[in-house]
Amino acid sequence: MEANILRCGGIKKLPPISRRPPGMELGYRRPPRKLLSSVVEARVQTEEKMVAATEKTTYKDNWFDRLAIRYLSRSIQATTGISNNKQGYESLVEAAIMICKKFDTKAQQDLIKILLPQSTFTREFFAAFTTLFFPWLVGPCQVRKSEVKGKTEKNVVYIPKCRFLESTNCVGMCTNLCKVPSQQFIQDSLGMPVYMAPNFEDMSCEMVFGQQPPLHDPTLKQPCNHKSCITKKTHRVNCSSG
Structure with a gap:
């Protein structure tokens, strides 16, 4: 038997048995475990973010939120002439969608200026809105009454001591x-004239919604308080308002 094997050329050397899994041929290096762990973690985080983005947020609107949403939705519907039967924020979204379908970009932007036409409600609405959402900037404030076209309205916001003015003590x-800037923004963007009358003696201020600023506004001619103005004292800046 041995002779027969030798006649056939002897026993040929068999190729070595590879212990590497398929796809991991010679020269292939397995990525470090830390790298694999980072890739898996990043993928999990991405999937979690995608799930969170698709989950619908639940909002708990208070009475003021509901009032503002309802008023804006009705104003849009009245302006576009397209009404809907939905309620709450869904009604506002539906009204906004109708604007996109009916008006071009410029018309959509111009529409904002006529959505809040002047009325007792809108003047009082702006006053109430300011007292609720801007104390963080100007300090505590309250709504006061004034006479508009022979009628008494709650369209004035009175700030006993403006936080910003007190902190800077700077007229400029x-x-x-x-x-x-506030007068111009509210007038140009929301179509509501407002006159802001700061008192530099006691740091108070009044915001009168529905009133145009006077042509020769005395505030614009007010000299700076050189002794206590923070920009004068600290940075020697000429901050006169005029």
């Missing part, structure tokens, strides 16, 4: 960074 900063 009050006028150029708060009063004038």
Whole structure:
């Protein structure tokens, strides 16, 4: 038998048996465990974010939120002439969708200016909104009454001591960074004139919604308080409002 094997050329050397799994041929290096762990963790985080993004958030609107949503939705529907039977925020979203379908980009932007036409409700609405959501900026404030076209309305916001003015004690900063920009923004963006009348003696301020600022506003001619103005004392800046 041995002779027969030798005649056939002897026993040929068999190829070595590879212990590497398929796809991991010679020269292949397994990624470090830390890298694999990081990849898996990143993938899990991505999937969690995708799930969170698809989950619908539940909002708990208070009475003021519901009032504002209802009013804005009805204003949009009245302006576009397209009404819907939905309630709450869904009604507002539906009304907004109708705007996108009916008006081009410029018309959509111009529409905002006529959504809140002047009325007793809108003037009082702006006043109430300010007292609820801006104390963090100007300090505690309250709604006061004034006479508009022979009728008494709650359209004035009175700020006993403005937080910003008290902190800066600067006429220029009050006028150029708060009063004038706020008046212009509310007028141009929301179509509601407002006159802000700061009192630099006691740091109080009044915001009168529905009133145009006077042509020759005395506030704009107010000299700076050189002794206590923070920009004058600290940075020697000429901050006069005029």
